[in-house]
Amino acid sequence: MRSTQQLDRAEALRLLGTVSLGRIVFTHQALPAIRPTSHVVAGEDVLVRLDEGASRASLVATPGEPGIVLAYEADAIDPETHLGWSVVVVGYTELIADRDEAERLAALPDPWRNQPSAGVLRIRSELVTGFRLGP
Template identity: 60%
Template sequence: MKDEATHTTVDDHRDAVAPRRIGQLCRAEALRLLGSVSLGRIVFTHQALPAIRPVNHLMDGEDIIVRLHDGAMLASIVTPTQATGVVVAYEADVIDPDTHIGWSVVVTGYAHRVTDERELARFAGRLRPWVQHPSMNSALRIRPGLVTGLQLTV
């Protein structure tokens, strides 16, 4: 006698989750929610192609701060002397895997390298890197231009 495996299809999963409503978040609420988590994804251009890296962050007012270390691909996107910065996107979300209720925020803005020693010391005390790296000596400051947020509800 053959054992027949039970397979769950995408349609089966859709039936298990009730339809959701999507609401727009205002800028202030989107940034507040972004500040309630410490993990996100930064989107930038690397060799003329989009690249995405998971990073931890903190909020400094409306600005998003991400620590860097020398030699990382992310550290190469902005030079300390680059006045205009570089366009990046930053996304974070909290969506329950079972209920599919939650939120998602995307920020698009200019990233500038932070090199001021006092600012870096202030950030270092609040932003712990995932791994210890001896050359974690700078940070990116992302100044939000466009902020969009979605709230998923029942």
């Protein structure tokens, strides 16, 4: 029998920072969409590189308007034992507008796809949840 332990915010963000790949969850053309992407945790924010493509417009708010709300999920679950953890961050997005900061941050996430970067998206964590799967 496996146990499930809820993680507090600090531990969930710490664990999220130990992996570099997760899934961004958003709405694209009025339908749910999930895309794998790399990330970096910066304080309580999650930073993801944006690739050129159709879904970029779904992730970035119109300048001058509040950012859209989306979710970001990452986990580390052993395929044999099914032990590990999962973390979900929900928050408002913000396109990093300062060119110098965007260029510096674009170099941080390790892109796993060979596509040009269309900028860096900051997810300001409003809600952070997570759980650990134990024996």
